[in-house]
Amino acid sequence: MKVGDIIMDHDIGQTGIIIERLPRSQPNHRSVVCESREHFRVLYEDGHFELINCDDTVEVVNESR
Numbered sequence: 001m002k003v004g005d006i007i008m009d010h011d012i013g014q015t016g017i018i019i020e021r022l023p024r025s026q027p028n029h030r031s032v033v034c035e036s037r038e039h040f041r042v043l044y045e046d047g048h049f050e051l052i053n054c055d056d057t058v059e060v061v062n063e064s065r
Helices: none
Strands: 006-009 014-022 039-044 049-053 058-062
Touching: 006 039, 014 049
Parallel strands: none
Antiparallel strands: 006 014, 006 058, 014 039, 039 049
16 A cells, blocks of 8 residues: 555445555554554545554555556
8 A cells, every 4th residue: 555545444434545654653543453564544535534554454446656
């Protein structure tokens, strides 16, 4: 995943766009950490922001170039 990718978050049933890649040690993310431990800030379709990581419930549906 990278900045600009459109994702589907199956946990909350919404799409969002990755707006920022964060350092590996960000607190308060809601998901199980994957191998790379990369964290991302996402803007969801309903207007809220959330920190995520690359777990099985998040799927890239449209990659940015």
